[in-house]
Amino acid sequence: RDLTPIKTAYQNDFLIGNAITAEDLEGVRLELLTMHHNVATAGNAMKPDALQPTKGNFTFAGADAMVDKVLAEGMQMHGHVLVWHQQSPAWLNTTTDAEGSTIPLGREEALGNLRTHIQTVMEHFGDKVISWDVVNEAMSDNPSNPADWEASLRKSPWYNAIGPDYLEQAFLAAREVLDDHPEWDIKLYYNDYNEDNQNKAQAIYNMVKAINDKYALTHPGKLLIDGVGMQGHYSINTNPENVKLSLEKFISLGVEVSITELDIQAGSNYELSEKLANAQGYLYAQLMDIFREHAAHIKRVTFWGLDDGSSWRSANNPLLFDKNLQAKPAYYGVIDPV
Ligand code: XIL
Numbered sequence: 001r002d003l004t005p006i007k008t009a010y011q012n013d014f015l016i017g018n019a020i021t022a023e024d025l026e027g028v029r030l031e032l033l034t035m036h037h038n039v040a041t042a043g044n045a046m047k048p049d050a051l052q053p054t055k056g057n058f059t060f061a062g063a064d065a066m067v068d069k070v071l072a073e074g075m076q077m078h079g080h081v082l083v084w085h086q087q088s089p090a091w092l093n094t095t096t097d098a099e100g101s102t103i104p105l106g107r108e109e110a111l112g113n114l115r116t117h118i119q120t121v122m123e124h125f126g127d128k129v130i131s132w133d134v135v136n137e138a139m140s141d142n143p144s145n146p147a148d149w150e151a152s153l154r155k156s157p158w159y160n161a162i163g164p165d166y167l168e169q170a171f172l173a174a175r176e177v178l179d180d181h182p183e184w185d186i187k188l189y190y191n192d193y194n195e196d197n198q199n200k201a202q203a204i205y206n207m208v209k210a211i212n213d214k215y216a217l218t219h220p221g222k223l224l225i226d227g228v229g230m231q232g233h234y235s236i237n238t239n240p241e242n243v244k245l246s247l248e249k250f251i252s253l254g255v256e257v258s259i260t261e262l263d264i265q266a267g268s269n270y271e272l273s274e275k276l277a278n279a280q281g282y283l284y285a286q287l288m289d290i291f292r293e294h295a296a297h298i299k300r301v302t303f304w305g306l307d308d309g310s311s312w313r314s315a316n317n318p319l320l321f322d323k324n325l326q327a328k329p330a331y332y333g334v335i336d337p338v
Pocket of ligand 1: 193
């Protein structure tokens, strides 16, 4: 294959990543992965349900094998994810009442579970990762009043058990670990989707600013949240101007920004017309152009899967390579931005 490696095309800009499962670390998939990427995210292997299915029972074997293989291949690793409302075992933040209904766990017990999970997982992987998604998807989808970020939060099980300060508590727990290991260089991220929606972007901005401003009162010049992750689950109808506005808004927080789960849905039923394939390639090109213009503030651009066949949105053909691992117009759009 004489394709330009994506990581080479962007070597002066930012890291190029992909989301992986164990199958991506073998044979021809591994070749494609290492040819184009220099950083990996576990698609599922480091989520709370994978790492602590029942209380105190940490199951690291799968993730350890993945992380060690990624590092042995000369790539870096991003940690995904410590606190989320999906793929997260119920025991962390809920319990059952006398009638057998699910109810929120008491605040102190939930906080204990939150802190133990974060600290055990971070201590375990140590500086094998360059960054962690500490909290994922805490914001509601289209907040009507972004100025009130606390009221805009998703009413997730963590929110219901602990209250709106669960995010701050999660980042404080993670920061304690890093303070114990000054030799580690690890960034703490807040990560979310629909972040091209300007109401949602504004609510996220207000939230990160409030949490970091409060922390700076007692830790002058220090950040509690180091980075904002823009997932980037887009579609052919996404307006790149909105992506740019959100990116510049997050950069203005003085944090690092990464594009963490990029894919662009186009077509349906596993079918992609030539016209839509070209439009998808053009949108990838426009987005990569915007990212390159802001490369000084962007650490990493990670695609969410190697090929359409293995994508979580497989029917909508969102990635750079087709199910036979052949480069699509999307790949060429990424290599040659407009
Ligand atoms: C997805 C995985 O790719 C799927 O395999 C899994 O079934 C569901 O989760 N936002 C995130 C990712 O932060 O963890 C999700 O990954 C996609 C949406």
